[in-house]
Amino acid sequence: MFKVYFATSNKGKFLEVKRLAEAFSLQVEQAPIKGVEIQHESLAEIASQAVRQAYRKLKAPVMVEDAGLFIEALNGFPGPYSSYVYRKLGVQGILKLMEGERNRRAWFLSALAFKAPKMKVKVFLGRVDGEIVLQARGRKGFGFDPIFQPEGEKRTFAEMEPEEKNRFSHRGKALAELAEWLKKRGYI
Amino acid sequence: MFKVYFATSNKGKFLEVKRLAEAFSLQVEQAPIKGVEIQHESLAEIASQAVRQAYRKLKAPVMVEDAGLFIEALNGFPGPYSSYVYRKLGVQGILKLMEGERNRRAWFLSALAFKAPKMKVKVFLGRVDGEIVLQARGRKGFGFDPIFQPEGEKRTFAEMEPEEKNRFSHRGKALAELAEWLKKRGYI
Numbered sequence: 001m002f003k004v005y006f007a008t009s010n011k012g013k014f015l016e017v018k019r020l021a022e023a024f025s026l027q028v029e030q031a032p033i034k035g036v037e038i039q040h041e042s043l044a045e046i047a048s049q050a051v052r053q054a055y056r057k058l059k060a061p062v063m064v065e066d067a068g069l070f071i072e073a074l075n076g077f078p079g080p081y082s083s084y085v086y087r088k089l090g091v092q093g094i095l096k097l098m099e100g101e102r103n104r105r106a107w108f109l110s111a112l113a114f115k116a117p118k119m120k121v122k123v124f125l126g127r128v129d130g131e132i133v134l135q136a137r138g139r140k141g142f143g144f145d146p147i148f149q150p151e152g153e154k155r156t157f158a159e160m161e162p163e164e165k166n167r168f169s170h171r172g173k174a175l176a177e178l179a180e181w182l183k184k185r186g187y188i
Numbered sequence: 189m190f191k192v193y194f195a196t197s198n199k200g201k202f203l204e205v206k207r208l209a210e211a212f213s214l215q216v217e218q219a220p221i222k223g224v225e226i227q228h229e230s231l232a233e234i235a236s237q238a239v240r241q242a243y244r245k246l247k248a249p250v251m252v253e254d255a256g257l258f259i260e261a262l263n264g265f266p267g268p269y270s271s272y273v274y275r276k277l278g279v280q281g282i283l284k285l286m287e288g289e290r291n292r293r294a295w296f297l298s299a300l301a302f303k304a305p306k307m308k309v310k311v312f313l314g315r316v317d318g319e320i321v322l323q324a325r326g327r328k329g330f331g332f333d334p335i336f337q338p339e340g341e342k343r344t345f346a347e348m349e350p351e352e353k354n355r356f357s358h359r360g361k362a363l364a365e366l367a368e369w370l371k372k373r374g375y376i
Binding site: 036037038039040041046074075076077078079081084085087088089093096097099 | 224266267281284
């Protein structure tokens with residue numbers, strides 16, 4: 001199996017990606033190095049710069065993922081700063097900001113940046129559309145999963161088993177793109 | 189007069205600092221280069237890294253200031269991401285998050301990083317304590333000024349003339365520290 005490091009300090013994210021990757025014959029190993037994330041409104045830019053740094057340390061195939069929840073009525077907030085906002089305000093903070101708001105449209109975006117020897121950084125994007133529910137539901141997943149319900153579903157991400165969530169998920173889509181790209185080039 | 193570049197794209201901030209600096213015999217010139225700001229919960233760290241980048245381009249005395257509004261009841265939110273949060277949620281977003289909250293304590297923090305030839309980066313900090321008012325008041329200043337009232341005052345920053353605000357302000361304090369340091373070394 002093709003082995004790729006995943007530079008992240010987020011255990012929940014690591015486990016989710018590791019599970020997803022197995023379906024694509026990708027062996028993912030956690031590299032708990034904390035890349036510096038720049039302040040930028042583009043997830044792709046943040047992930048690209050972080051994977052470059054991680055590659056300099058590891059000198060082996062490595063990926064970095066940056067994801068965010070974008071809420072239309074809040075002009076895209078919390079976007080690239082989702083994990084900071086989650087730590088400070090939690091799901092309740094977002095629900096409070098959304099009180100009385102009829103436009104509940106939101107999407108999760110994932111930018112997966114990959115770097116291997118003798119190649120430029122490649123970024124793969126995944127997106128899932130859905131809505132911010134009125135009350136948090138479910139205890140699975142992590143982050144804002146309890147308040148996000150993907151389109152055409154009656155359950156939030158936090159009410160789904162990992163395998164179900166992964167069928168929809170932004171992260172799963174980005175990883176599928178990476179896997180396809182690796183396959184085309186004969187890596188896997 | 190000793191000349192120092194101020195690397196910022198924020199015109200309001202530049203004018204405020206320029207005015208403040210005159211009192212210290214410091215001539216400030218805007219260098220509209222946008223340093224990359226890292227994602228970090230320490231303003232000092234963000235400003236230090238940005239001033240290092242700006243210095244590499246300018247090769248002349250330069251400063252970068254990073255400031256944030258820290259709200260106790262929101263675990264320090266919006267903190268280092270204040271300008272992003274201001275753009276996305278505005279003062280109304282903060283007031284909404286603070287609805288029903290009795291602890292209104294908050295403080296502005298300013299980290300001013302300075303770099304000149306043949307010296308390491310120095311960081312000067314300034315802080316002003318106060319509270320988040322119940323309704324926005326005033327039209328002066330910029331950012332979260334209309335909802336911040338410094339201790340012992342009955343007006344928000346946005347209700348004060350620039351000279352008054354500067355007597356209290358976090359930014360004024362950090363700049364005074366820098367001026368004192370420059371004076372000790374005979375620069376001004």
